[in-house]
Amino acid sequence: MSSEPGARVFLHVGVPKSGTSFLQATLRANADRLAERGVWYPTQQHRGLFHAALELTGNHPGWGVPQQRVRGSWRGLCEQARRRGGTSVFSNELFSNVKAADVPAALAHLDGLEVHVIVTARDLARQLPAEWQEGVKHGRGLRFDEFLSRVLDADRSHTHATKFWRHQDLADILDRWGRHLSPERVHLVTCPPPGAPRDLLWQRFCSVVGVDPSSATIPEVGANTSLGVTAVDVLARVNRRLRKGDAPPHLRRTVKQVLVNEALRSDGSERVSTPESLVPRLEEITAEWVRRIEAAGYDVAGDLADLRPHLVSGGAAADHRVTPRASRDLAIDAVAVLTKEVAALRAEVRELQARSTGRTRSRARALARRVAERFRRP
Template identity: 40%
Template sequence: MADVVYLHVGSPKTGTTYIQDRLALNRSQLARHDVRYPIGARGDMFHAALDLVERPWGGMLAEAKGEWDALVKRTRRAHGSVVISHEILAGATSEQVERAVTSLAPAEIHVVLTSRDVARQVPAEWQERLKHQGRMTYRKFVRRVQKPRTQLGRSFWQVQGVTEVLGRWSRQLPPDHVHVVTVPQPGAPHGELWRRFCRAVDIDPAWAPLDGVRRNPSIGAAESSMLRQLNSRLRHTDLEDGDYRALVRHLIVHETLAAEPVQQRLTLPPDLYDWADEVFDSWREWIEGSGVDVVGDVEDLRPVRPAPGEVWHDPDRARPRAVADSALDALVAVIVEAARREDPDDQLTARVGKVARRLRER
């Protein structure tokens, strides 16, 4: 059994994709220093985390059955230290946290939370929900986030709230086994988040020389507006979840829209920075009072207000020309992908044709 297990539990949109990619790329080098990242045949820990938190996730929960126990078995066969990482672990309930910690005993357990200021997390979380077929306007999303008792508010703070996440994950652990890694503000030296993460999990950064290439990049205000409207149209079709992931989330968003420089960065509405400061104050108070280990600077969690006179781009009122441009980019990507396919009569093409007919019939 591993001597020490570091559970990196999120939060989403805090550089977790980059961290996981770098861990995977350097698995063999890390193993030479008795650090294991036991991803298994699937190549990541998503299914294991999904099995633990038991979320439907577009019909993928069934195929994740047994994956957490399989990850635990790989961890038990390891020696030295083990890093387990996936951001959806942030949403685990108290019962699921207990299952995770108990299943990894008698190893010494540490919990690591990468955290970013709420002013950056709110727009990032809205965009992430759009990539999972969300249709809610930005303003409505922001209003509900401010009301923790709403269903959406609860789901947001369950994974993004420092106090909420660590309130569940740190309950059975001494404070020095709980590590908050703050995400640096823009302008920090390249690799600073990785170096901070390494300090939290007791890794020398030199043990993982290969840089990560995978990212989960953001898109701009106009692109977000187009995606939300596209999702509203697609709701009237029977496009399957797997096809949406392949065509919309990966092809259109990740490979096409996110590949271009962001023209109109999506940010928190200007009138909400006082509220964001209050969130920061509550996080800082909890962190300092709890005695948990902070890697980085807690001041990185303080929202950075926009410069005087800076124009705010409202994604609910994006310029029609900019929205049309992003829609045309998406259309080009889909056409090129369709032309690339060897068999024009394959099942996916047939399903896409059925979706088009449904849209024409509206």
């Protein structure tokens, strides 16, 4: 299939927790404005970026998505980019999880286009607690000190270490995707240090894509909720209880979207911070990344010094403990929020049932059953 002259595709492949949700929310909120300037950002879910990422990683079972729903998603996106011409931006942090052996086949669908790879990166001192918390949101129950001992083991032999570094080893991800492209088409965008202007990451990202950053509106609310240690403790307890039951794969999406982003987000307890004792180890890893990045000649938007560990002052210790009373009080608040959510969903279902006939009524009953199953205690 022929492509429009000058068509370009920018693949934003991660890393997770490096401002990806912020950038994606900004791209999504300004999709129409960007389209007017010749930049296409796909916003659909089905057959969209999420399904394309699941197809390339082969991890659709873990997300409870049938293979037939993701099959052909990546090819479909690439064909649309080819037909549209101009500039296309594909952004999903799960792309960082694509194996090196699978990258050539993924890029083959973009043959004939000007392909660029973008990797956003934040310093490890902030990445470690963010990734630990994300793991709890997705079903783990480790304390932060346990997580650190596993992922920072020199041999990286533990399963948690393997998973962490597969989508957090900055130099490896750049090489994994970038070895098939010329260095000037491989871009590292560094996350600004704490205290920098909120839109600086967006400005750096736009400088790579070739978009005027002032043409977009920055969303007011972030797309990813950071939790205090009490909320994480409650969530870890819920995860352990769910594992004892017959929890379907898609349940973790419900946990993250409803329990985390709605019921637990009001928690005001301390956030954990990386221990100062780990700084020398993190600086050693970062220095090796910088050496490899400079040797490869990749383009850098920002400053490589931004990758040096930035410790957050204060915060909870890595081996923190949460009192049962604090967890109980927050859990009660969460139950109240979830109760209201269930009541609202059931009211919506009843309204749909009252207005529906025939096949539509059957669909409403099926929805009611799914709602009941979602909130049923294991």
